[in-house]
Amino acid sequence: MNRREFLKKPRIAVAAAVLLLAGSTTQAADSVSSVTVLIAYHSASGNTEKMAQGVSEGVKSVSGTKVMLKKVGEVATDDLLSADAVIVGSPVYFGNMSGEVKTFFDNWLLKFGVFRDSKMRNKIGGAFATGAAVSNGKELTMLAILEAMLVNQMIVMGGGGAFGASATTGPDSPGIDEKELAAARELGQRIAEVASVIKRGSTK
Secondary structure (H helix, E strand, C coil), X not given: CCHHHHHHHHHHHHHHHHHHHHHHHHHHHHHHHCEEEEEEECCCCCHHHHHHHHHHHHHHCCCCEEEEEEEXXXXXXXXXXXXXXXXXXXXXXXXXXXXXXXXHHHHHHHCCCCCHHHCCCCCEEEEEEEECCCCCCHHHHHHHHXXXXXXXXXXXXXXXXXXCEEEECCCCCCCCCHHHHHHHHHHHHHHHHHHHHHHHCCCC
């Protein structure tokens, strides 16, 4: 082996090490900067599920975000802990959130254990609701969801409406129309944008 060949090998090794380090640094940066949004909902008729899908579309419109779209009964502890933002949706039952959604929040203490030690502290929270009549408790339902989040020291906000996105689904306005879906998308987008600013820092 001549001197030139001998010197080439260390250079190749150094170059390979630099490339590996750069790749791992980029992956680590992406992991730190990516924002995860959990959308948890209960839907018996499919209306709240359709709104949840609209919220998901809004979240995905923000660069660098990941979405977890799950029914409340499917959510695990790790889903809550790994999320930077949580958006919860419920149909209106007797002027309030459904029993399934209430149980979901109760389980933040009883099952998931995130209430203790304030493990949801400073995560972003939002709400959406569907109800049969124009005046049957959609705002009360969203406020109840936001109250549960506030108790867990989350940062809550509106979007798509004063308290969140909502849809009227009764006989006079069956299903989810495009205007209501647009409100759901607006909610998802706003929550994702704010979560991004808090996690990554404002560029302004």
